[in-house]
Amino acid sequence: MSKDYYIIPIFVPHLGCPHNCVFCNQRRITGKTDEMDENKAQHIIEEHLSTIPSRRKDVEIAFYGGSFTGIDLNLQERLLNVAFKYKKEGAVDRIRLSTRPDYIDKLRLDILKKYHVDIIELGVQSLDDEVLILSGRGHNKEDVYRASDLIKSYGFKLGLQMMIGLPGDNMEKSLLTGREIIKMNPFCVRIYPTLVIKDTYLKDLYEKGEYVPLSLEEAIDISSKLLVLFERNNIDVIRIGLQPTENMTTGKDVVAGPFHPAFRQLVESRLYRDFLEEYFKNFQKEDIKNKIITIETKERNISPMAGQKSSNIKYLKELYDFSNIKVYKKDIDSQIIIVHIEDHYDIIDKKDILKNYFRDIV
Numbered sequence: 481m482s483k484d485y486y487i488i489p490i491f492v493p494h495l496g497c498p499h500n501c502v503f504c505n506q507r508r509i510t511g512k513t514d515e516m517d518e519n520k521a522q523h524i525i526e527e528h529l530s531t532i533p534s535r536r537k538d539v540e541i542a543f544y545g546g547s548f549t550g551i552d553l554n555l556q557e558r559l560l561n562v563a564f565k566y567k568k569e570g571a572v573d574r575i576r577l578s579t580r581p582d583y584i585d586k587l588r589l590d591i592l593k594k595y596h597v598d599i600i601e602l603g604v605q606s607l608d609d610e611v612l613i614l615s616g617r618g619h620n621k622e623d624v625y626r627a628s629d630l631i632k633s634y635g636f637k638l639g640l641q642m643m644i645g646l647p648g649d650n651m652e653k654s655l656l657t658g659r660e661i662i663k664m665n666p667f668c669v670r671i672y673p674t675l676v677i678k679d680t681y682l683k684d685l686y687e688k689g690e691y692v693p694l695s696l697e698e699a700i701d702i703s704s705k706l707l708v709l710f711e712r713n714n715i716d717v718i719r720i721g722l723q724p725t726e727n728m729t730t731g732k733d734v735v736a737g738p739f740h741p742a743f744r745q746l747v748e749s750r751l752y753r754d755f756l757e758e759y760f761k762n763f764q765k766e767d768i769k770n771k772i773i774t775i776e777t778k779e780r781n782i783s784p785m786a787g788q789k790s791s792n793i794k795y796l797k798e799l800y801d802f803s804n805i806k807v808y809k810k811d812i813d814s815q816i817i818i819v820h821i822e823d824h825y826d827i828i829d830k831k832d833i834l835k836n837y838f839r840d841i842v
C-alpha cells in the first residue's frame with residue numbers, strides 16, 4: 481500500500497512499562513533515549529508541521545515506542561492534550577498510539593475518547609499462550625481478545641502488531657496468530673520479525689544457545705505467507721519489519737536475527753516469485769522450456785517482481801529452463817500482471833492470485 485499520509489512520530493520510550501519482554505530494550509529499538517513530556521511533544525509537532533510542504537496529504541500524530549496507556553495518567557492527558565489541540569485546529573487529521581492489551585480498560589479508553597484518539601494499536605505479538613509466556617509478555621491471548629473487543633466497542637480503529645520468531649514460535653503458530661488476528665478484523669496490521677537486540681534477555685538466551693533466531697530466509701517465508709493471509713482478507717499490512725534506526729543499519733544494536741533495511745521489499749518480492757512459480761506449474765515443463773517469457777506490469781511492481789539483483793528472474797529461469805525473462809512497465813492497474821509465454825498470454829488479477837494460488841495457506 482502506498483502511504484498517503486504524513487506521520488509525526490512521537491517516541492515515548494519505555495515510560496510506564498514495568499514489563500520485561502525478552503526481546504525488548506525499548507530505548508534501543510526506538511533509537512531515542514530521552515523521556516517525553518508535553519513541551520517536547522509540542523516542539524516535535526511544530527517542527528514537523530513546518531516542514532510539510534502542503535496539506536495535500538493527511539497528517540497523523542503517532543505516539544510510538546512504549547505502552548502509551550501504561551504511563552502516568554496525568555502525563556498521558558498532557559501529551560494527548562497537545563495532540564488534540566492540533567487536531568482541533570485542523571493542523572492534523574488523526575491521533576494514533578500503541579499500547580499493550582492489558583493496559584486497555586474503560587477508564588483509559590474514556591480518556592482516549594476525550595482527546596479524540598483515532599487509532600489504537602495493540603502489541604499482540606502472538607496468540608499462542610506458550611509463546612507469550614516464553615517471551616515474558618506478562619499477558620495472555622485472552623487479554624488481546626478482550627482489549628480488541630473493548631477498543632472496537634468504543635468506535636476506535638484497531639491496529640494489531642504481531643511478531644514472528646519469538647521463543648517457542650514456529651511457522652504454524654505464526655500462521656495461527658495471523659488467522660486469529662483476521663477474526664478480530666483489525667483496521668491494520670504490522671508484522672515484526674524478532675531481532676536479538678543488545679541489552680536484552682533474549683541476547684543472553686541467544687549467547688547461551690537457548691534461543692535460535694529465524695534466518696532471513698525463514699523470516700521472509702513466514703512473512704510472505706502472513707501477507708497473503710492478510711491481503712486475502714482485505715486487511716492493510718502497514719509495516720513488515722522494524723523501522724531501521726541508524727544503530728541498526730550500522731550493526732551497533734542488532735546482535736543476531738533476520739534484520740534487513742528493506743525487509744518488506746524482500747517479502748513482496750518473494751510473493752511475486754512464489755506466485756510466478758505457481759503460475760508456471762499450470763504448464764508442462766517441457767512445453768515452456770527454452771521459451772522467452774515477457775511480463776508486463778505497473779512500473780512500481782517491476783522491482784519486487786524481478787527481485788533484488790534480479791534474484792527472482794534468475795531463480796525462475798533456472799527452475800523452468802527459460803531462454804529469458806523480461807519485465808516491462810505497462811500503464812495498467814497495479815493489481816494486474818500480464819504474462820506472455822511467447823504467443824500465449826494471460827492477464828492476471830492480483831486478487832485472483834491471492835484467491836486461487838497459495839491454497840495451502842488457508
Ligand code: SF4
Pocket residue numbers: 494497498499500501504505506545546547580603
Ligand atoms: S511491554 Fe512493550 S515496552 Fe514494555 S518491555 Fe514489553 S515490548 Fe518493551
